[in-house]
Amino acid sequence: MASELREAIPTFNQPQGGEESADVDITNWSALTSTSFARSWGEAVAIVAVAVVFVAGLEILLRVANVPAYTMPLPSEIGAALFGNFGLFAPHLGVTLRVLAIGYAIGAVIGIVLAGLITQFPFAEKIITPYILLLVTTPMIALVPLLVQKMGFGPAPRIIAVSLAVGPMVMINSATGFRRTDLAKIALARSYGATTMQIFRQVRFPLALPMIIVGLMVGAIFGLLTAVGAEIVGSGEGLGNRLMFYSSRIQMANFWAVIVILAAMGILIYVFFYWVGKRWASWQA
Amino acid sequence: MVETQPQRRTIGANGAGAPEADGRPITMSVRHVSKHYKTGTGSVHALEDLSLEIPQGEFICILGPSGCGKSTLLWGMSGLHDMTAGEVIVNGTPVTEPRPEIGMIFQDANLLPWRNLWQNIQFPFEIKKLDPRPFEGRIRGLIDEVGLAGFEKKMPRELSGGMQQRASIVRCLSYDPDVILMDEPFGALDAFTRDEMNLLIQKIWMETGKTIIFVTHNVSEAIFLADRVVVLTPRPGRLAHIFPIDLPRPRTVDMTFEPEFIHVVKEIKNTIETGRYTPLPKLTGAARS
Ligand SMILES: Nc1ncnc2c1ncn2[C@@H]1O[C@H](COP(=O)(O)OP(=O)(O)O)[C@@H](O)[C@H]1O
Numbered sequence: 231m232a233s234e235l236r237e238a239i240p241t242f243n244q245p246q247g248g249e250e251s252a253d254v255d256i257t258n259w260s261a262l263t264s265t266s267f268a269r270s271w272g273e274a275v276a277i278v279a280v281a282v283v284f285v286a287g288l289e290i291l292l293r294v295a296n297v298p299a300y301t302m303p304l305p306s307e308i309g310a311a312l313f314g315n316f317g318l319f320a321p322h323l324g325v326t327l328r329v330l331a332i333g334y335a336i337g338a339v340i341g342i343v344l345a346g347l348i349t350q351f352p353f354a355e356k357i358i359t360p361y362i363l364l365l366v367t368t369p370m371i372a373l374v375p376l377l378v379q380k381m382g383f384g385p386a387p388r389i390i391a392v393s394l395a396v397g398p399m400v401m402i403n404s405a406t407g408f409r410r411t412d413l414a415k416i417a418l419a420r421s422y423g424a425t426t427m428q429i430f431r432q433v434r435f436p437l438a439l440p441m442i443i444v445g446l447m448v449g450a451i452f453g454l455l456t457a458v459g460a461e462i463v464g465s466g467e468g469l470g471n472r473l474m475f476y477s478s479r480i481q482m483a484n485f486w487a488v489i490v491i492l493a494a495m496g497i498l499i500y501v502f503f504y505w506v507g508k509r510w511a512s513w514q515a
Numbered sequence: 516m517v518e519t520q521p522q523r524r525t526i527g528a529n530g531a532g533a534p535e536a537d538g539r540p541i542t543m544s545v546r547h548v549s550k551h552y553k554t555g556t557g558s559v560h561a562l563e564d565l566s567l568e569i570p571q572g573e574f575i576c577i578l579g580p581s582g583c584g585k586s587t588l589l590w591g592m593s594g595l596h597d598m599t600a601g602e603v604i605v606n607g608t609p610v611t612e613p614r615p616e617i618g619m620i621f622q623d624a625n626l627l628p629w630r631n632l633w634q635n636i637q638f639p640f641e642i643k644k645l646d647p648r649p650f651e652g653r654i655r656g657l658i659d660e661v662g663l664a665g666f667e668k669k670m671p672r673e674l675s676g677g678m679q680q681r682a683s684i685v686r687c688l689s690y691d692p693d694v695i696l697m698d699e700p701f702g703a704l705d706a707f708t709r710d711e712m713n714l715l716i717q718k719i720w721m722e723t724g725k726t727i728i729f730v731t732h733n734v735s736e737a738i739f740l741a742d743r744v745v746v747l748t749p750r751p752g753r754l755a756h757i758f759p760i761d762l763p764r765p766r767t768v769d770m771t772f773e774p775e776f777i778h779v780v781k782e783i784k785n786t787i788e789t790g791r792y793t794p795l796p797k798l799t800g801a802a803r804s
């Protein structure tokens with residue numbers, strides 16, 4: 231690998247090995263940048279107006295059609311439950327956030343480190359990639375009942391499931407980033423006498439960063455889904471568990487209030503990584 | 516302005532002849548270098564037994580058809596690549612790895628797209644763990660000289676190709692290397708920008724007295740810039756002929772249309788086509804100054 235880099239004189243103005251054209255990856259940076267948020271106040275007002283119209287329309291429709299509350303509660307009832315009963319949801323929100331944060335941290339760190347290492351050894355990478363893909367596509371929620379049998383009803387099985395959902399997702403995207411070796415930029419750094427570590431820190435890592443951020447974002451959303459799913463199948467606490475709890479008691483306003491909280495978490499994750507991408511990877515767009 | 520080194524060039528003198536003749540020290544020697552690339556399907560013979568002596572402060576152009584081994588030679592001289600045989604010596608030291616007294620300018624400007632212009636110019640200092648503060652005045656002067664003042668905060672993608680290449684010239688000059696290697700630096704620019712850049716590089720060279728080794732496949736660019744034009748044969752690259760260019764300096768774009776200039780263009784083109792030098796009939800009378 232190193233000697234390959236030493237020998238090659240990069241040809242400019244031509245796609246080089248490892249750039250987008252050759253990559254097959256699950257997701258793509260454009261997913262983050264193409265759907266942009268409101269750029270002006272006008273757009274922001276329009277987005278809010280759509281929400282208001284939708285909620286108001288739903289309220290009127292449900293009232294006019296006289297839909298029973300156990301089928302679909304009124305938006306106003308959901309709103310009242312969300313604010314009125316937030317004290318009931320808060321501890322469970324805390325549980326879900328904790329499992330998500332711990333599982334995510336473990337999975338993301340392992341994913342990035344593994345990607346950085348494995349891409350240095352193309353042969354090992356070829357062997358391992360199919361298994362990583364297998365992990366990406368397998369729903370980790372399926373593991374939870376098995377783990378609960380062994381480890382009990384505590385948070386450990388859920389944390390493991392979240393890590394296993396996040397890690398491979400982060401890794402596969404980060405690996406795509408690390409594979410973008412730009413020989414000319416590496417030669418530039420070497421011409422100043424850069425060490426392998428300096429080349430990694432100053433060239434390879436920044437080059438990979440946009441894809442790492444994509445991996446972190448998709449990983450976070452996968453992690454949230456897995457955390458909630460794991461709480462549905464094997465937990466006595468957490469927002470997922472509350473979904474089961476409220477639906478079994480036909481407390482549909484509470485049920486929908488939890489759904490709204492989960493949706494808000496998803497949107498916050500997206501907005502956060504959108505901002506991170508703008509801040510740290512805008513050179514790429 | 517750029518700090519001017521003492522050995523300011525005398526314009527129009529010493530164009531020709533063997534470099535030893537004028538007593539300047541030899542900055543770089545290339546001794547019998549050959550290069551074979553090993554590939555999956557066998558071996559590519561890129562350079563064959565090439566030798567060159569480059570005195571201090573010379574502007575030398577290496578000219579040859581695409582694929583003749585110009586980049587191979589230059590990358591070998593920079594220490595970025597190993598040669599199969601022979602050696603490269605800079606200021607008496609064999610070049611086995613990139614050296615601080617050698618600076619390299621690449622074909623596309625090769626700026627790091629995640630750094631703004633100023634941060635790109637700081638890049639060599641970060642890698643070399645060198646405090647840039649003592650160089651700051653010099654860097655500001657260079658930025659001014661190449662016309663990039665006020666663009667320090669711009670990202671590379673906000674700059675034109677010519678501006679990017681100017682920035683990469685500043686980046687290279689910033690830490691004051693003795694020898695500058697340039698691999699078709701203006702090859703991707705349009706003809707007008709290229710003329711501008713050639714004038715700029717001539718100016719910088721006359722002010723700083725750097726030793727410049729400049730690779731190009733453009734015959735007039737080579738003649739315009741060089742004290743000597745080294746013509747290589749098609750692959751494997753060997754020395755076909757060295758043309759001393761004794762046109763006065765500073766050279767102007769208008770000079771490229773003069774019969775004397777065109778005479779050299781013809782001789783060099785003929786050398787590239789046939790692989791060896793045959794003098795063409797001399798220009799008559801007053802054409803030479
Ligand atoms: N890493 C490499 N592996 C194999 N062949 C190479 C490699 N680099 C260059 N070559 C070959 O060596 C020859 C000289 O290349 P190069 O020095 O880039 O030529 P030039 O710069 O004059 O266009 C070409 O035929 C090229 O295909």
Ligand SMILES: [Mg+2]
Pocket residue numbers: 585586587698699
């Ligand atoms: Mg070349």
